[in-house]
Amino acid sequence: MKKILFIATVESHILNFHIPFIQYFQNKGCEVHVATKLGNRQDELKKLGIVCYDIDFERSPYSFSNLKALNQLIKIMREDKYSLIHVHTPVGAFLGRLAAKITGTKPVIYTAHGFHFYKGASIKNWLIYYTMERLAAHWTDGLITMNDEDYNAAKRFKLRKSNAVFYVHGVGLDIDKYNISDKNERKQTRKAFGFGEKDIVILTVAELNANKNHKQILDSLIKLKSLDNVYYLIVGIGEYECYLKKYVEENGLSGKVKLLGFRLDIPDLLNISDIFALTSMREGLPRCIMEAMAAGKPVVATDVRGNRDLVKDGTNGYLVPLDDVNATVDALQNLIESEDLRKKMGDEGRKIIQDYSIDKVLKEMDEIYRRLFI
Known part of the structure; x- marks a missing residue:
């Protein structure tokens, strides 16, 4: 043998x-x-x-x-x-x-x-x-x-x-695993998290470390504080957990941001989210973005290797410069304000991901x- x-x-x-x-x-x-x-x-x-x-x-x-x-x-x-x-x-x-x-x-x-x-x-x-x-x-x-x-x-x-x-x-990627379209299930799961139907949920799935650069999204949320219906879910564990929790608290984001730790229910979390975000400094080919695309979610990601192989700027999401908070705010705001745009970009992502x-x-x-x- x-x-x-x-x-x-x-x-x-x-x-x-x-x-x-x-x-x-x-x-x-x-x-x-x-x-x-x-x-x-x-x-x-x-x-x-x-x-x-x-x-x-x-x-x-x-x-x-x-x-x-x-x-x-x-x-x-x-x-x-x-x-x-x-x-x-x-x-x-x-x-x-x-x-x-x-x-x-x-x-x-x-x-x-x-x-x-x-x-x-x-x-x-x-x-x-x-x-x-x-x-x-x-x-x-x-x-x-x-x-x-x-x-x-x-x-x-x-x-x-x-x-x-x-x-x-x-x-x-097992694409069908992420293609959940049960609206009632989405509604019930969002309710369990305390989200209403009109709330906008941003999701990041990434290890909590310096490279994943969650701070770029958090700094963008500080500028978007006036939008009461925007929330941010962070899935992952790592050495930056204490730092991120402290940063969230110090910047008045405690009611807006939830750190969920290690999770196995990524398809369900994608189902209840509206936008996926990944602002890494470096990537190879991020599986989390692939999962988001399979789930039909628009993506906001940094314009770095790996991310740009998956996200076509203006088509299935937006590519923003690393550490450019203003560009990140603009990208998020475009998606927050338009359900039609979110759906259009999500549908494009589903088409692109078939090759993967x-x-x-x-x-x-x-x-x-x-x-x-x-």
């Missing part, structure tokens, strides 16, 4: 993005293993018949723990003799490819979910991450990207195989796997 190894720095990455591709191999009779830093969701992986290895990864490339992680990867590769390794996330991908190089394991496929070097990134990021990627490219048989900027950057790398840089439409369905992405990945492995 062929054994396939998926590598990512954290287990949530595997669970959130890669289960359909793991099942793709299981359906072909392969045994799938996962090497990641296991946490409180590891039972979800094991229930799917996945063999799990707990690896001492740290997200920071400077952590000495990653030397231990490298040795752990070398050990399991020598013991299990994998037929294919598919690596993800910068640190996990680099160490996984290095371990594969040391053990002579191949082919190795790398999916870049958003290079940490990009237009506008710090010199430090370019020095560290660009160097890592350029070096590890020599140990890579196939490199998968999911936005235009990364695709063009990846084509400059020298891979082990020629013509092996690919563009796919993200990690795939899980069925289409699985077909794209099938072609890549067949070319490099099967």
Whole structure:
């Protein structure tokens, strides 16, 4: 039986993005293993018949723990003799490819979910991450990207195989899951949150950290305070939770903003929302925007890599400059004031997102796997 190894720095990455591709191999009779830093969701992986290895990864490339992680990867590769390794996330991908190089394991496929070097990134990021990627490219048989900027950057790398840089439409989305049109259910759920039919609900689903830049929306809401019927829901957890709660309180937004923490009912929350917002500093190809588009919601997003691959300015939403609060206010106000515009842009988003369905992405990945492995 062929054994396939998926590598990512954290287990949530595997669970959130890669289960359909793991099942793709299981359906072909392969045994799938996962090497990641296991946490409180590891039972979800094991229930799917996945063999799990707990690896001492740290997200920071400077952590000495990653030397231990490298040795752990070398050990399991020598013991299990994998037929294919598919690596993800910068640190996990680099160490996984290095371990594969040391053990002579191949082919190795790398999916870049958003290079940490990009237009506008710090010199430090370019020095560290660009160097890592350029070096590890020599140990890579196939490199998968999911936005235009990364695709063009990846084509400059020298891979082990020629013509092996690919563009796919993200990690795939179960579009029907987000297409909820039950008006009565929307009304009842909004009522449970304390929202009336005429209230406007803005939603963000994103980890609470510096990169996701929730403050740009909060600062926009401060300027929109006079609109009594506008509310903001934030879904996510992270190290910025205390900071955001304090910022909301200090700026008189406590009655307007709800931090909901970790949630599994994203389709329902999208159903009760009117506008989706994501003002990140950096993205690869944000799944949360894809979900919002599938739910028929207009999107206000920063004009950065990844966001601009999904949001066509003036068509299915608005792209605003990073940290430009006035432009964000204008975009939100346009949508707040016009139900017809919200519906029109939401409908356009539904059309665009069809190319990103899980069925289409699985077909794209099938072609890549067949070319490099099967």
